[in-house]
Amino acid sequence: HLLSMRTPTAMIVGLVLCPCGILLTLTGTLAPNWRQVSLIPNQPIDFVLEQGIWDLCSERQSSHQRSCGQADELGYFEQMPVRVAQGLMPTSLVLTLVGLVVATLGVRCWQEEPRPVLAGVAGLVLLLSGLLSLVPASWYTHDLWALPAPDGSTLVVGYSLVLSYLGSCLEILGGLALALSFHLCCKEL
Numbered sequence: 001h002l003l004s005m006r007t008p009t010a011m012i013v014g015l016v017l018c019p020c021g022i023l024l025t026l027t028g029t030l031a032p033n034w035r036q037v038s039l040i041p042n043q044p045i046d047f048v049l050e051q052g053i054w055d056l057c058s059e060r061q062s063s064h065q066r067s068c069g070q071a072d073e074l075g076y077f078e079q080m081p082v083r084v085a086q087g088l089m090p091t092s093l094v095l096t097l098v099g100l101v102v103a104t105l106g107v108r109c110w111q112e113e114p115r116p117v118l119a120g121v122a123g124l125v126l127l128l129s130g131l132l133s134l135v136p137a138s139w140y141t142h143d144l145w146a147l148p149a150p151d152g153s154t155l156v157v158g159y160s161l162v163l164s165y166l167g168s169c170l171e172i173l174g175g176l177a178l179a180l181s182f183h184l185c186c187k188e189l
Helices: 009-030 080-106 116-142 159-179 182-188
Strands: 035-038 047-051 056-060 065-068 154-157
Touching: 009 080, 009 116, 009 159, 080 116, 080 159, 116 159, 116 182
Parallel strands: none
Antiparallel strands: 035 047, 035 154, 047 056, 056 065
16 A cells, blocks of 8 residues: 555546636636627627627727627527526536536545545536536527527627537536546446
């Protein structure tokens, strides 16, 4: 027992990817730019409407004048993909925090040996949290052009949606890496 077990690479990978994932998912959840609406008829050419899951902002790109809290005249926030995102994105963030706490307890930080069962459970929790944020991002993307927007305007994917996707994927990969810790339990038996 003189040689203590080194922290497995999979655990380290999981503990690196998941915090990166939660930062991207948090930014994607809070920033009001899941979709950009531009070239709106009867508006200046540089006028852009940014639609998030919590807020609507408008910006004049030439002067960088930005105004948030715009009125939802088209019923954007009542749409199912937006409502689902409002529920699942915060749930995913909370679950990710729980998973990271459990992972920290399972991966060797202040103890002699890593706890593979704890790390594996954390991996499953983090995998689930990644899936919970991937579902609304995917659904929103699928319905991006069907969600209400002014007639004749141009719609593009916003950076918040891209960050939510990336964060979800990092959480899923990190969760899978940590879930690999379960194989260490089998080795010990």
